Amino acid sequence: MEIEIISFGKISEFIKPQKLEISGITHTDDLKVYLESSFPKLSGMKYKLALNKQIVQQNCEIANHDTVAIMPPFSGG
Incomplete structure (x- = not known):
């Protein structure tokens, strides 16, 4: 299966x-388990998918062909 990964902020x-x-x-x-083992820095961070x-x-x-975004915590105001 192929998926697209996009990321934001420090990630x-x-x-x-x-x-x-x-x-x-x-x-x-x-x-999440796969990403944290592939990118060890991610395991120590808070993030949302x-x-x-x-x-x-x-x-x-x-x-197949889904898009997954990895985002750090965010707030608005």
Whole structure:
């Protein structure tokens, strides 16, 4: 399965936009484990995932050609 990864803020300093070929990963919880092992700096940070422009609040299924954004904490005002 191929997914597109985009990142923002400090995370974009070490995770560049890219397409990943992954297998055996079908949910966002599995993807977090994969990303944190592939990018060790990520494991020590707080971050949110968005799947196809929707912030992930709970474990979600990932499909081929989905886009996953990795975002640091943010606030508005």
